Amino acid sequence: MLAELEAKRHDDVRWGEGRTFGLVFDGGDEVRDVAERAARAFLHENALSTAAFPSLGAIQSELCAWTADLLHGPEGTAGFVTSGGTESILCAVEAARERARAERGVNEPEIVLATSAHAAFHKGAHLFGLRTRVVDVTGDWTPDLDAMADAISHRTALVVASAPQYPQGVVDPVTEIAAMAAKAGASCHVDACMGGFVLPFAALEQPQAWSAPPWDLAVEGVTSISADLHKLGYAPKGVSVLLHRSRALRRHQTFDFDGWLGGRYVTPNLQGTRSGLPMAAAWAVVRFLGVDGYRRLVRTALEAADRIRAGVRATDGLMVLGDPRHHLLSITADVVADRPLDPYAVGDAMASRGWHHDRQRPPDNLHLTVSAGNAPIVDEWLADLADAVDEVRSTGDHCSEPESGAYSTLE
Numbered sequence: 095m096l097a098e099l100e101a102k103r104h105d106d107v108r109w110g111e112g113r114t115f116g117l118v119f120d121g122g123d124e125v126r127d128v129a130e131r132a133a134r135a136f137l138h139e140n141a142l143s144t145a146a147f148p149s150l151g152a153i154q155s156e157l158c159a160w161t162a163d164l165l166h167g168p169e170g171t172a173g174f175v176t177s178g179g180t181e182s183i184l185c186a187v188e189a190a191r192e193r194a195r196a197e198r199g200v201n202e203p204e205i206v207l208a209t210s211a212h213a214a215f216h217k218g219a220h221l222f223g224l225r226t227r228v229v230d231v232t233g234d235w236t237p238d239l240d241a242m243a244d245a246i247s248h249r250t251a252l253v254v255a256s257a258p259q260y261p262q263g264v265v266d267p268v269t270e271i272a273a274m275a276a277k278a279g280a281s282c283h284v285d286a287c288m289g290g291f292v293l294p295f296a297a298l299e300q301p302q303a304w305s306a307p308p309w310d311l312a313v314e315g316v317t318s319i320s321a322d323l324h325k326l327g328y329a330p331k332g333v334s335v336l337l338h339r340s341r342a343l344r345r346h347q348t349f350d351f352d353g354w355l356g357g358r359y360v361t362p363n364l365q366g367t368r369s370g371l372p373m374a375a376a377w378a379v380v381r382f383l384g385v386d387g388y389r390r391l392v393r394t395a396l397e398a399a400d401r402i403r404a405g406v407r408a409t410d411g412l413m414v415l416g417d418p419r420h421h422l423l424s425i426t427a428d429v430v431a432d433r434p435l436d437p438y439a440v441g442d443a444m445a446s447r448g449w450h451h452d453r454q455r456p457p458d459n460l461h462l463t464v465s466a467g468n469a470p471i472v473d474e475w476l477a478d479l480a481d482a483v484d485e486v487r488s489t490g491d492h493c494s495e496p497e498s499g500a501y502s503t504l505e
């Protein structure tokens with residue numbers, strides 16, 4: 095059976111070789127070993143009942159306390175461990191809806207968010223019956239704040255900021271967004287799913303190049319924040335942390351029900367039965383790495399991302415969208431070059447050399463999440479990019495006119 099399972103993996107991306115930018119984040123042999131041993135020990139445990147498994151109660155509160163400390167949570171910050179970024183965001187949306195109803199009598203709740211905010215907010219709106227008010231981004235890919243101010247109303251339950259946003263990797267102006275939300279009495283969620291375990295350490299490592307204006311719970315008006323341990327926290331899949339500024343805010347999220355024959359049923363997030371594996375593995379990874387370990391991995395990842403960005407910017411016909419400073423970037427056609435390159439054609443040529451890049455649009459671009467596991471192969475990637483560009487240029491037929499209009503003005 096194990097051989098059969100192994101055979102099924104034949105066509106999977108080879109993340110262990112650092113050739114995948116996203117999806118799996120590899121902290122190295124020792125981190126994997128620590129995670130696997132903790133995972134094995136907690137494979138069967140069920141966090142549905144922390145009365146039966148006090149170990150899992152302690153693991154969760156220690157993960158939350160450590161994250162709250164990292165993200166400048168004030169006294170009283172309270173959180174939960176969830177299965178991932180999407181679940182953290184869904185819970186934040188639901189909590190904001192409940193709060194708006196309870197405090198302001200909002201019966202037709204709305205979420206105000208930019209086109210750069212993660213799709214999970216739309217999923218939350220869809221599931222929990224909120225209307226979305228979507229605003230555009232400006233030239234630097236951060237939300238249009240005037241449009242956001244116009245969209246906020248007495249119906250607004252939640253205003254979204256991202257640190258950084260996923261598509262281009264830039265950090266939103268959290269202070270300004272949170273102030274608008276607070277003025278309306280609405281909640282403000284900071285989606286730090288990507289940045290939560292990167293930005294704090296980046297600021298310590300290279301304050302000049304890698305720090306960002308205040309973006310976490312240090313900002314008055316931010317009511318909740320999410321950070322994914324299973325991304326740049328280097329834990330295996332299935333774990334994220336959602337923090338609320340106070341216990342009172344967190345209460346809007348918990349489901350507490352006694353109206354059936356099975357006893358009082360209290361759950362913090364969307365799950366019932368809940369594996370102890372991801373939280374135990376994450377706890378072990380956090381304990382193993384500590385602040386020093388994370389600083390080392392963040393430096394490795396950000397130096398790799400800086401080298402990749404420099405290589406792309408030096409390539410005639412390609413460019414990086416916006417000015418991302420951390421571990422995300424997207425590569426698109428340089429519309430002011432003499433011969434812009436079709437990024438998807440470059441993506442095809444890179445794929446035939448064994449590199450996996452997610453595609454997104456508009457405009458057509460290749461997306462990279464760079465983590466420490468990619469660092470050893472940056473030279474190889476840059477060499478293959480040069481080859482791939484030559485190939486696209488020589489076949490010629492892939493060279494397409496990039497779309498004109500809105501996007502060319504965004505640079």
Ligand SMILES: *Cc1c(COP(=O)(O)O)cnc(C)c1O
Pocket residue numbers: 178179180181183212214256258259260285286287288322
């Ligand atoms: C990954 C991500 C999410 C969603 O998290 P999942 O763990 O994939 O569910 C949300 N927001 C941002 C910015 C992300 O990068």
